[in-house]
Amino acid sequence: MTIKIDVDMSKCQHYGQCVFEAPNIFRLNNDDKLEYVAEADDSERANVEAAIDVCPMQAIFIVEK
Amino acid sequence: MTKPVVIVGASMGGLRAAEALRRFGYAGPITAIGEEPYAPYNRPPLSKEVLAKEVSHEAVAFAQRPATEDVNWILGTRAVSADLEHHTVTDSTGQVHPYSALIIATGLRPKRLQVNNSELAGRHAVRTLDDAIALRAELVPGARVVILGAGFIGCEVAATARKLGCDVTVVAPGIHPIVRPLGVELAREIQRRHEAEGVRFKMKTSVSDLIGETKISAVLLDTGEELACDVFIEAIGSDTNTEWLDGTGLDLSDGVLTDNAMRAVKTNGNVTEDVFAIGDVARFANPLFDGVARRVEHWNIPTDTAKRVGQVLAAKLNEAENWPAVLDETFAPMPSFWSDQFEMHILAFGLLALADEVKLIHGEIEGDCVFGYYRDSKMIGVCGIGLRSTVQGYRAQVGTQS
Ligand SMILES: Cc1cc2nc3c(=O)[nH]c(=O)nc-3n(C[C@H](O)[C@H](O)[C@H](O)COP(=O)(O)OP(=O)(O)OC[C@H]3O[C@@H](n4cnc5c(N)ncnc54)[C@H](O)[C@@H]3O)c2cc1C
Numbered sequence A: 001m002t003i004k005i006d007v008d009m010s011k012c013q014h015y016g017q018c019v020f021e022a023p024n025i026f027r028l029n030n031d032d033k034l035e036y037v038a039e040a041d042d043s044e045r046a047n048v049e050a051a052i053d054v055c056p057m058q059a060i061f062i063v064e065k
Numbered sequence B: 001m002t003k004p005v006v007i008v009g010a011s012m013g014g015l016r017a018a019e020a021l022r023r024f025g026y027a028g029p030i031t032a033i034g035e036e037p038y039a040p041y042n043r044p045p046l047s048k049e050v051l052a053k054e055v056s057h058e059a060v061a062f063a064q065r066p067a068t069e070d071v072n073w074i075l076g077t078r079a080v081s082a083d084l085e086h087h088t089v090t091d092s093t094g095q096v097h098p099y100s101a102l103i104i105a106t107g108l109r110p111k112r113l114q115v116n117n118s119e120l121a122g123r124h125a126v127r128t129l130d131d132a133i134a135l136r137a138e139l140v141p142g143a144r145v146v147i148l149g150a151g152f153i154g155c156e157v158a159a160t161a162r163k164l165g166c167d168v169t170v171v172a173p174g175i176h177p178i179v180r181p182l183g184v185e186l187a188r189e190i191q192r193r194h195e196a197e198g199v200r201f202k203m204k205t206s207v208s209d210l211i212g213e214t215k216i217s218a219v220l221l222d223t224g225e226e227l228a229c230d231v232f233i234e235a236i237g238s239d240t241n242t243e244w245l246d247g248t249g250l251d252l253s254d255g256v257l258t259d260n261a262m263r264a265v266k267t268n269g270n271v272t273e274d275v276f277a278i279g280d281v282a283r284f285a286n287p288l289f290d291g292v293a294r295r296v297e298h299w300n301i302p303t304d305t306a307k308r309v310g311q312v313l314a315a316k317l318n319e320a321e322n323w324p325a326v327l328d329e330t331f332a333p334m335p336s337f338w339s340d341q342f343e344m345h346i347l348a349f350g351l352l353a354l355a356d357e358v359k360l361i362h363g364e365i366e367g368d369c370v371f372g373y374y375r376d377s378k379m380i381g382v383c384g385i386g387l388r389s390t391v392q393g394y395r396a397q398v399g400t401q402s
């Protein structure tokens, strides 16, 4: 099982709060911009949900298939 | 019939509490009573981009999760009293709600200026979506906007109003905006950047009266100066929404005092078993810093405290194996704050206001920079303009067990 992760980059302000909750999925690159993995193992779901909670812009979504 | 968990306050804290109860395995009924007519929504955009762009519930609403679809949301209804002995809450329609546990998430409301001409029209505050909608309608190019208060919200609104083409003056008693948490050096720089964008500051003074026939046309400062004014915005701090708990015996001296499991504490020192408080209204000691109970008005606190309650309460109601051992786990959430003003992206961790020493640790004050905040030489906070990765790099160092 995998989950699909989507970040609305028109909303994201690159605060990087998500990075602490799901470090395997989200990171800030050298330009302080968000980079993320769009597909991950289901075991990451809880971390990604925590990242959704802490995203100030509410920009992160799990795309249910 | 099983009594529901009753949550009072249907904002971020209330929503996150319902979600956390489900996540930690509580499957029973949940009722959430909220005074505002809207499903839970995100407040920070109200002083920032939403105010500049489209102000609607849709633009700021929190996504609803399947796990909380069966929560009984009673919106547009206020809790008026609680009876802790009989475990009930009474709402503004007179309905009595028995509870198995009560979660207090009633947050704050803006303090308002008390002056002779208080009843004049044209006064605003920014806490709710309705506040933002009313304010947005008046922020037209050329409007003369006076903002009383130079904290984060005052400064954000100033920047947004300026971007919308308004003529903006900030009036506040401090020496610089946001000086109390940030320290003089960074606060002075923020003022400089605001001024470079055309915001005027009248510091070390306040508003002593409002002038006008039916609507405000000017404000009178303590200095005797009169400022022409079409839109008057008060951003002078907040009061806690706890009047509905008067007479319950809870310690309400500044919000609801709780223990480390977010259980409400009475004035006689007794910890309640089934009453919890979360979010802006909760006052608790954070072992990251010390044993002093404080309210923390940062956005991550409702979520973190709600999770703590979800964990503790689900274990209790489910009579789970980890009950009551879960009470002994240490809860020490890292306060986290951000703010956007013009091109400044401010990010902070910790409790900056506790610092006895503030110093520049990266970059240059005129550009992107990071400041460290120290108490007794220990880092208790970090704050940067830009340089987010650098700020984040310090997060793990912030706060030390007392
Ligand atoms: C304009 C603005 C900008 C902000 N920007 C930032 C930011 O950039 N960064 C940051 O970290 N934080 C920011 N914050 C702070 C953050 O939004 C708050 O910390 C957060 O909203 C607190 O959530 P809460 O659920 O505890 O309380 P609240 O959001 O205040 O919710 C309390 C709810 O309870 C309801 N209520 C009150 N009394 C009763 C009653 N008797 N019965 C029923 N319901 C009741 C209220 O109507 C309200 O809906 C900002 C806040 C505002 C207002």
Ligand code: SF4
Pocket (backbone or CB within 6 Å): A007, A011, A012, A013, A014, A015, A016, A017, A018, A019, A026, A034, A054, A055, A056, A057, A058, A059, A060
């Ligand atoms: S927390 Fe949200 S806004 Fe911040 S970087 Fe992650 S997705 Fe972007």
